[in-house]
Amino acid sequence: MQEIRVELTDHPKPKPTAADKLEFGTFFTDHMFVMNYDEGEGWHDARIVPFGPIELSPAAMCLHYGQSVFEGMKAYRAVDGRVLLFRPDKNMARLNSSNDRLCIPLIDEKFCEKAIEKLVSIEKDWIPSAEGTSLYIRPFIIGIDPHIGVHPARHLVFIILCCPVGAYYPEGLNPVKIYVEKNYVRAVRGGMGYTKTAGNYAASLKAQDEAEKQNYTQVLWLDGVERKYIEEVGTMNVFFVIGDEIVTPELQGSILPGITRMSSIELLKSWGMNVVERKISIDELAEAARNGRLKEAFGTGTAAVISPIGHLKWGDEIMDINNGEIGPISQRLYDTLTGIQWGKIKDTFGWTVEVK
């Protein structure tokens, strides 16, 4: 395994104070992890260096052709002071799945987990400790060949950034308003929907922008083929409680295999609940809402953990869910997942990894 060279900053920045709101993705810690790939040499020169700008050729391939993948994860300050990561092996496995689809050389997952641990350990004083706060971790890989022409990059860089972030729900879990997107498609089978790659997020901007202009928080994406099966909500996976069944769309290539999704399914099963991964059409959902069987709806993702949906608009039809309040299953999932993440609940699944 490579050594990780460490060069500490001479100019540490002041850490945000309790009064800072820690708007997501705005503050960065003092250091970042960097590693290069060059054809013939493989991944090499792993190092932790002061956070700062990077220099790229204006012809760098990532700027033109989007050969770019990333992950999102968090380090949590547990109630007993320990620093915990949540299933980092799953993030690194998914990064390699994205790499494969984007023709990016695979990383050594175990080594990159160690790199994350080492970076977080150096930045441990940046992990906020107020309720609901955490250190967001953003590993990403970009192709940097200074070359105009569509082909896989031969020179890439892997960078890991850290951002202290505030509580996602400073005022408690507030169910959101969502509308069903009819014009735009996020991804289609055969495309890149199952990966965390730049283009998927670029594709989502326009619909998200239009939703916000109409005072909706996010859109519910339908499949690109039949335009009827539910895929995701904004940048989260989605679950529905219909009668005594908990349904989430099955993974079939266009849906991101979320780690909070996976963990939610495992938790629900451990509680003996009837959770099913299958196709679910917007018609079926609307019918369930009409006859009173749609009891809860929620998104799952790293940032929000659980995001209850209180109001869903599909054309002229409005579905009000659980009177716009968070339901018992959403609440239990949220409490359990965040309880494990912040070390308040015993982790019987072996999901957390302590950073020493």
Next chain:
Amino acid sequence: MQEIRVELTDHPKPKPTAADKLEFGTFFTDHMFVMNYDEGEGWHDARIVPFGPIELSPAAMCLHYGQSVFEGMKAYRAVDGRVLLFRPDKNMARLNSSNDRLCIPLIDEKFCEKAIEKLVSIEKDWIPSAEGTSLYIRPFIIGIDPHIGVHPARHLVFIILCCPVGAYYPEGLNPVKIYVEKNYVRAVRGGMGYTKTAGNYAASLKAQDEAEKQNYTQVLWLDGVERKYIEEVGTMNVFFVIGDEIVTPELQGSILPGITRMSSIELLKSWGMNVVERKISIDELAEAARNGRLKEAFGTGTAAVISPIGHLKWGDEIMDINNGEIGPISQRLYDTLTGIQWGKIKDTFGWTVEVK
């Protein structure tokens, strides 16, 4: 209209010599055009400066979320020494169409045409004059907010690069081998297929890579919904001569509206030929090949202009087209388009713009 500030380099690079092969996208001229967008200020600070690296935050949005659009066009050294652009207004209009889809602030098309002319005029000694060579021009826009979070950028930069490029066909037009892609999809209606944005090219890498490993030049893309209608070939539009009809897939949202495509249609119509934009399925094409009615097939694009297809593989079925040789319509289009571009043929369409 803004002024364009000019800062010339103190260190001009040696120009490539006739012996240099001018591999596409590898050599860059001495200068580049740069213009910034900042929320509240609009597009401002237009300047032509020495070509060189750019500095970005590692959190720059374009690196993570793919908010990036571009154009591709050429300046030609005409046989009488004039410098010609080909339909630059169409490139700028398409750039704004891409901008709209990607939530990027629109540019002033006329101003940006002038910026291209000014840059090309400064770099005119970089335009090669050997047969078939040209100066490739790459305008692009990227979102650069140093912010992790999916939303449209509030700070962007518009850059124009120039690359002297060699003849695409130094040994004459050689028909290429293509296979029909069955697993991967480039774009789907409702997505971004009609734009020149980074993610579309990222999505194409894997299929292209697999095609090359099987000794094919490119793939023929089918639609993402029914997986049967022909869309594009590699990064080009595609035409088929079937009986006395010339067919190209209609624009319906997932296909790039190519400027060479548009010009080819206009030329064919001016010659009184029966050119039709419509849906065409791979089954129809294979049937036409079987009964001898498929006479020619070719791609159209800025780089190759016309790229004849001599061999098409669809699963186990091989279609050999015109005995693997270039057909008369492909040849006539190539000769006419390149004749207009290099000023060898009178431009009765008003397509060329002289750079003074």
